[in-house]
Amino acid sequence: MKFKKTMAVSATAALALSLAACGSDDKGGNEGTGSGSGEKAQITWDMWAGSDDDIAALEATLKIAQEENPDIDIKLQHAPWNDYFTKLTANLSSGKAACVTSMNGQRLSGYADAFMELTPEDMATAGIKESDFTAGSLDIMSSGGKVLGIPYDVATMMVFYNKDQIEKTGAPAPKLGWTKADMEATLAKAGDDKMKAFGMGMAEFQWLALPISVSGVQPVTADGKLDLTNPAFVDAATWYGSFVEKGWADQAPSASETGWGESEYQAGNAALAVDGTWNAVSYLNNESGFKAGMVDLPAGDSGKNLGLVLGSGYGIAKNCENKEAALKVLGSLVGKAAQDSMASSGRSYPARVESQPLYFEALDASVRDEVKGAFDAAFANVAGQNTNAEWTKISETFPNNLVSVYTGATSMADMLKATQDQFAK
CATH class of the missing domain: 3.40.190.10 (Periplasmic binding protein-like II)
Known part of the structure; x- marks a missing residue:
């Protein structure tokens, strides 16, 4: 990942390069x-x-x-x-x-x-x-x-949460090894009139993490074929997209705000958000002053979760x-x-x-053991990311397309099919 990533950058850490001409003192040559x-x-x-x-x-x-x-x-x-x-x-x-x-x-x-x-x-x-x-x-x-x-x-990706808000609302606290159903129970109670339950991701891993985790399916196969229309992945992505419709999250105001969900969490406007381990220290020391917690991604119906090692x-x-x-x-x-x-x-x-x-x-x-436990759990079931030569272009289309999904202009399934049709070869 990048050194000291900001909230608005996907891990894509990643981090996500300057070459012979990159330095201000470049003199040409070889x-x-x-x-x-x-x-x-x-x-x-x-x-x-x-x-x-x-x-x-x-x-x-x-x-x-x-x-x-x-x-x-x-x-x-x-x-x-x-x-x-x-x-x-x-x-x-x-x-x-x-x-x-x-x-x-x-x-x-x-x-x-x-x-x-x-x-x-x-x-x-x-x-x-x-x-x-x-x-x-x-x-x-x-x-x-x-x-x-x-x-x-x-x-790898994790779920970060506002401990103060969880205690205030009485929502079930996220716990290591939790499930999709557990997360739903937390989201259903974690919001109030001042704070939404969840910050919706726009950047690549911030929104893909939950669909991948609960479905156990990556949007690209091991041999590099685009697989956005895999039924299990579509179902999981549709579940994720429904957070706005259920009132658990606000929609991002524009596609340019790729760090929307993480920024909302950092600012104390969302009780939970998905982000990478690279931002753990930033959240623990957040300027909003809330106590931050972190857990691994929830497991799906199979009882297992799947994360990506980035x-x-x-x-x-x-x-x-x-x-x-x-x-x-x-x-x-x-x-x-x-x-x-x-x-x-x-x-x-x-x-x-x-x-x-x-x-x-x-x-x-005071947080050392908790963070280590969360990291150990988050890295316990990870796989390398499957990509292909078109993946960077594909991931760059997501923010615009997700705005359409979150506003209800199109369905998650239709968005994924359109992207599959555009890029699959």
């Missing part, structure tokens, strides 16, 4: 390919950053990587999230992608051809092994059965001229020191297993 005439190898690392805090965090990681690789001159370049992808496309067309290129896992399928496949031998050169990372997390940076990068963080990572560009040096830099960026630093700051949940306890140690002792 610096990003890892060539250099001096004694030191030169490797460029490109990453997104949206604030001074983001940049400071990247520079701290750069310092660690540089200290671990004194024989390599590592250059960090960065750009804001949206600019990163725009420049990525431009640089790929000219063969100037940075040797170490950051990539959001949910966008990887559209850029897969830009990355080298990483073999076990490559990982050994980088000083890492698959078992260092959360089970299944290499799926984040895999496409077409090939590992194209190594994740630096992992995330995140971002680093890959080696195919045009890189010094693969060995690039692998060493990549290894440091996902190494123990860098992952420990990220976890201790509370900015992201690290992909490296041995660093994960530090994330919870950074939290206030």
